[in-house]
Amino acid sequence: MILNSHNRRKFFSISATLLAAACGFSEIALAQAYPSKQITFVVPFPPGGTSDAMGRLVAQELSKTLGQSVIVENRGGANGNIGAAAAARSKPDGYTLVLSGIGSHAINAGTYKNMSFDPVTDFTHITSIASGPNAIAVHPDFLARTLQELIDLARKEPGKHNYASSGTGSSSNMAMELFKQKAGLKIDHISYRGGAPAMTDVLGGQVPILITNADAILPHVKSGKLRILAVTGSERNVLYPDTPTIAEAGYPDVVAVSWTGLSAPAGLPSDIVKRLQEETAKAVKGPVRQRLEALGLTPGGVSSQDFTKFVSGEVAKWKAVAQSAGITAE
Amino acid sequence: MEILGNLGLGLVTAGSLSNLLYCFLGVFLGTAIGVLPGLGPTATIAMLLPVTFGLPSESALIMLAGIYYGAQYGGSTTAILVNLPGESSSVVTALDGYQMARQGKAGRALATAAIGSFFAGTVSTILVALFAPPLAELALRFGPAEYFSLMVLGLVASIVLANGSLLHAIAMIVLGLLLGMVGSDVNSGTARYTLGLPELEDGIGFVIVAMGAFALGEIISNLEDESGRSVMLEKVTGLMPTREDWARIWAPILRGTALGSLLGILPGGGAMLASFAAYSLEKKVSRTPEAFGKGAIEGVAGPESANNAGAQTSFIPMLTLGIPSNPVMALMIGAMVIQGIQPGPSVMSEQPKLFWGIIVSMWLGNLMLLVLNLPLIGLWVRMIRVPYHYLFPAILVFCTIGVFSLNNTTFDVYLMGLFGLLGYVFRKLDCEPAPMLLGFILGPMMEEYLRRALLISKGDLTIFIARPISAVMLVLVLLLLLTVLAPTVRRKREEAFQEVG
Known part of the structure; x- marks a missing residue:
């Protein structure tokens, strides 16, 4: 046959x-x-x-x-x-x-x-x-409740806080660096191999701040295990209609x-x-x-x-x- | 009693005719890709994902899960028959499994692997059903410092993997660590040891090293040595474990299941350690450690159980927290999102049918795998009795196709050839490739966790002892080093270890 x-x-x-x-x-x-x-x-x-x-x-x-x-x-x-x-x-x-x-x-x-x-x-x-867009989110125990509070905190204690991204040279890493440059902040980068391990460590409280694809964190934002502060698009995202863009917070050039x-x-x-x-x-x-x-x-x-x-x-x-x-x- | 109601709901879901069919399709596909080298569950699930869009969410996930744990069964088959570990978890199965095959005990080795896997799958499914949420919380306590200490523990424990000289074993581990360094550095993005080749920027693929050093190296030395070619023709003695085998494997299966279940929960690479750890443990508690590497059935039973238990419990962080512990779990999360389900803690309460359906299907799937695999053993065993001059070209072809399919590039095929030659040289020098592979797997992870922990602590080394879980593991490392390096205390330590185990 x-x-x-x-x-x-x-x-x-x-x-x-x-x-x-x-x-x-x-x-x-x-x-x-x-x-x-x-x-x-x-x-x-x-x-x-x-x-x-x-x-x-x-x-x-x-x-x-x-x-x-x-x-x-x-x-x-x-x-x-x-x-x-x-x-x-x-x-x-x-x-x-x-x-x-x-x-x-x-x-x-x-x-x-x-x-x-x-x-x-x-x-x-x-x-x-x-x-x-990417989204900036923090562990719920972290002090900053809004993007402005994050900016204030990072200015007050430069170099003290860390952020996790999905890798060196990834779009999330670049977006955060762009934001840091425009806002004049010093937050240290912790690099991961992909968005998933980065998110895991922020959920576990190992690193306080996370930047990654906006859709990936949705269930955790809903359950309160992560607090979303901003999205990096030019407009708000359909998944998070209440979350402001970084541009709205006063940095119109930070669109990624x-x-x-x-x-x-x-x-x-x-x-x-x-x-x-x-x-x-x-x-x-x-x-x-x-x-x-x-x-x-x-x-x-x-x-x-x-x-x-x-x-x-x-x-x-x-x-x-x-x-x-x-x-x-x- | 709530658990009984939940399991009942799961049984109704998973037991429907169509879902049973999807479960069977999944485990069947999984077994098939497990047997074929190269093509792993990640690529298979990625390619099948669009097909699942039209299915009900339970059916889609039941099938995808089946592919994943089915592949764990299939992977051990080629490791035992032709010394070809297709997945990192089956590397240690090849050590004693292949030796058993050479002694005409391939059937018993395969049956042991299947039975051990089934038992482990059953126990760990119950674990998932009973304790998923608290176990998931444990997983989150593991940060970079804990993982680093765990990897150190794994590496030190692996020294007992070696059968011959300790010096050779350490040299091979270090070689593995060095090979693991190849590729771009995770923190700076700097390319290391890539010789300017962009193909090496993501590092050397595990499958390439394993197929080269194990399967190709074996073929070359078989072709050189006339007597090597005829060993496969040794009379096959029985397809099922004997009474004496049963007495030897029940304890390793239990220990492997416990160890694998525990390590599988950890999303940062725990499941990968499971089979290595189980092998080291078996050798350590055995009264005849010298038999390991020469066809000890315990060396198949323990790791195979551990590896399957780990595969099942790695669903825990995914199902209860929405955390993917490996690329396959990430794909499963993708499949859920596409179905409109938000993975996370709410899945259990909002989608009880899905949650419990998957859990019950895992047990049904394991049963199917047992039923599917036991009768196949006769067929497999007949297959290796094919004359070697027909068998080895077939193995070569499958390896080549498998490696090529990883990235659709011939570079990987040449690289596999290079590792084949190296594998042959290692054999000549009496150096075993297994410790090298362990170093190769653990090295990059260990480095990554070490540097990440230090970045987070801003360079403070005390992070490794200030965190209790990490500290306990480092103490274990010290104890283990003592037992290996001080032969006088060895006997005593082994007794102590046995009492604890």
Whole structure:
């Protein structure tokens, strides 16, 4: 049985190849009928994280609307640099896409000395997928009840308090450093490998202050095991309508959101960019929207020009923060 | 009596036909990925997550949980049969399990692993049901200082892992610690020993080292040594534990279950220590420690029970506090959120059907695993009797696919090849790879906790003795060092240890 079906499949694939050759299946024909084969969607992280989940959600929808399977290929390592570099080197034919994000396409350019790619010029940035803020929260026994109280306390006792983040050079670490710079505070950084262990230590009272993805702390805020002080978005978050932004507290420049987007190697033909932008925008504003909002994320779907401009702005913004905070990787 | 009502509710939920089916699907998939090297439960669950969106929340979580503890069963199979530990927890199973297989006792080793796992799974499920909330509070008392002291204790205890020379064992542990340093530093982000290769920035993958040093090293030396190739053809003596085996394994199973349950609660890497700790304990209390590493059935029973108990109790912090103790638990939390359930202390009161359904399903799943695995033993044992010139290419292919699938990169495959060569050299030099792997696992965690504790205390070293749990563990370290380094007091200490255990 197994041999039989195997042989049959082989027969079909051989005849398909012959057919393709007979019809003169050229590259031009391929472009006209985009997509005519399976699409590889590089997710530059190992399976399991939020970015991976974003990638899979979008891949699932694109498979349906494009009529070709979009296969997620996880190529993790070096904060997203390995997967992004591999994608940058591939052909701009629309069959290799990459999940771009705040790490691989913005912060890393400021923290890594030797980047093998340029996050702006080596890519065609197609559209944004989703973005979400970080949140600053404290252990319930900690003295500060509001962001202003935290600022006052940190000014009174500089260097005495610690904050936990999901890692050196992570978006939460960078957001806190940006806030510290603008507010002139000295709070020491305790780095963790990921948001979960950082949260665990703040819940256990080992470290008083936490900055991490806003959605991750929701159950603990509800049960009173953590007290949320502020979110880092430009507007309040749907999950915490009563929690102010840092901007509201008087620091309008302190806006930091973790974002993901859809990108491809530089030089992607404009008709393919248009098609992918449209389908992705439809997906994130349609079937995927509810899932994103459950995580407190804002759906993207902006135009390719706007997204490219946004990415350049992010690169510049985080480069400045990394330099003045002295954060480097490598 | 409330507990009976709760368990009844759980039984109704988990016992429904569709949920039984999802539970079976989960444990079956788990066993399958456990047997295949490389592909771990994290990647499998991540890929299956979108499929669970459409399922009721109980069914989704019952299935995902099944994959996780099913993989713990499956992982020991390849460790015993072909010296290929696919997960960190099955490294120590390979030590004596594989030796048993070489002596024609593969069936008994596999059966011991399955029975031990089932017993441990049953006991720890009851523990979860009865004491989940207070145990979870204990988990939160462990901060960086406590974890550091726990890791030191684990490392010192691991010296007894070695069978041969103490010097060789210490050298291998240090080598493991050094290999664990490779990658970017968690505090500064500085790349260490990466030779400028971005592929090394996240460190060397555990699976790569384990497959290389164990499986590949074994293949190379088997190919070199003609007699090594024929050992697998040794007559298989029985598939089930004998009467004498039972007398030897019941106590290790009990001890392993207790140790594993306790360590599994700790979210910061406790479950990883469970099987190593159980092995060290068995060797320490054994009257014939010299038999360990040469096919001692206790060396399979203890760690296998510990590892499964730890897998079950690691659900405690997740279910009761919403704290993920490992990437799999983080994914389970993700699955809950997608279902509109906020994980945390409220799950128990607001979603009793889900909470108790999962707990009862864990026991049902363990029963299914036992029923699934015992008949498979005959098949597995026949498989290793395949001539070696067919078997070893198959193992190589599976290792290569498994390692490649981690990050879709050939670099990892070459790296595994390098560790294969190293594994062969170690064998020649009479150095065992197990202490190296332990150092490799514990080293980075120990360093991380040490530096984090000191950062929090602003450099004050007394934090390790000022905190009582940490202090107790450091005292244990001292005692253990005394028993290892002073052979004259050894006998006495062992007796004392036995009375306590």
